[in-house]
Amino acid sequence: MQLFVNSNLNDTLKAELQQQLSSDQFAGAEPITIVYRDELPKAEQEAALQSANLIMGNPPAAWFAKALPNLKFWQLDSAGFDGYKSVQLTATIANMGNYFALPCAETMVAGILAVYRCIPELTLLQARSEWVGAPIRARTNLLWKKRVVILGTGTIGQSVRQMLTGFQCELYMLARTDPQADLHTADELKALLPKIDIVVNCLPGTATGFFSADLITAMKPGSLYANVGRGSTTDEPALISALQSGHLGGAVLDVTATEPLPADNPLWTLPNVVLTQHTGGGQPNEDAGKVDQFLRNLALFLAGKPVETAVELGRGY
Numbered sequence: 001m002q003l004f005v006n007s008n009l010n011d012t013l014k015a016e017l018q019q020q021l022s023s024d025q026f027a028g029a030e031p032i033t034i035v036y037r038d039e040l041p042k043a044e045q046e047a048a049l050q051s052a053n054l055i056m057g058n059p060p061a062a063w064f065a066k067a068l069p070n071l072k073f074w075q076l077d078s079a080g081f082d083g084y085k086s087v088q089l090t091a092t093i094a095n096m097g098n099y100f101a102l103p104c105a106e107t108m109v110a111g112i113l114a115v116y117r118c119i120p121e122l123t124l125l126q127a128r129s130e131w132v133g134a135p136i137r138a139r140t141n142l143l144w145k146k147r148v149v150i151l152g153t154g155t156i157g158q159s160v161r162q163m164l165t166g167f168q169c170e171l172y173m174l175a176r177t178d179p180q181a182d183l184h185t186a187d188e189l190k191a192l193l194p195k196i197d198i199v200v201n202c203l204p205g206t207a208t209g210f211f212s213a214d215l216i217t218a219m220k221p222g223s224l225y226a227n228v229g230r231g232s233t234t235d236e237p238a239l240i241s242a243l244q245s246g247h248l249g250g251a252v253l254d255v256t257a258t259e260p261l262p263a264d265n266p267l268w269t270l271p272n273v274v275l276t277q278h279t280g281g282g283q284p285n286e287d288a289g290k291v292d293q294f295l296r297n298l299a300l301f302l303a304g305k306p307v308e309t310a311v312e313l314g315r316g317y
Helices: 011-021 040-049 101-116 119-129 154-165 186-195 213-218 236-245 286-302
Strands: 001-003 033-036 054-056 073-075 092-094 146-150 168-172 199-200 224-227 250-253 273-275
Touching: 001 040, 001 213, 011 033, 011 236, 011 286, 054 154, 073 286, 101 119, 101 154, 101 199, 101 224, 101 250, 101 273, 146 154, 146 186, 154 168, 168 186, 186 213, 213 236
Parallel strands: 001 033, 001 054, 054 073, 073 092, 146 168, 146 199, 199 224, 224 250, 250 273
Antiparallel strands: none
């Protein structure tokens, strides 16, 4: 069998992957030849994918335009996969499940605290060796007992919820189909927003445009907006306008509509915005964890057992 590895792995992880695939765990399987995208000339990469039986990582969606009759198993190295929703495959597919949930949640909580405690401003003052001190105290805020709506009840949303309970926040969760959610529609959300201090968006790309200009307008004056889901789920021009006018007190954005964020986008220079540049899922030994997940699922697949975190591309989960 041929394994196409799209993920960028260092030499240590490549050696570990080869060693594990040659171990007793896979002794009964057909020998696996590994092809790394980053070791192939650009002109040969797509052809290597199309002849693969196994895939690790997230190749360009356009490479799936042709049928892949040999493909049996594909392990994504992301939790989200909305870019592949039109891809038609019969192979078994799995994502990374809750692997990125805790770091994404910590990024949102850290960003909200940074805005409330004026950390970006203080960092700039430190870089200039400028002491302001006391006047900044009047502009600080507390996360303690804030009213928060979390959009999405998946693993990231649940992790945000768990962390915010430590601040005794009043929490509401929105999800279209989850019966355990407090809110299920945009209208229900709009009615609640005037009382909410913070909105944390953990929605997948399938919710494109959900957080509309209408919802942004309905937000409580001075409230915060945080997004670790997908930039496409937010009306970004309306968000920028609300931040510029002072209607919103700030934003914490791990994702934006266009990434990398264009140099002329106002989000770069707004003082009440924290941009974390899609690093929210980052964690120690991140790539090693991706290799471990691939090996676990491959072993299950070859044994004819259900894989962990199996997904259907068209369904979106």
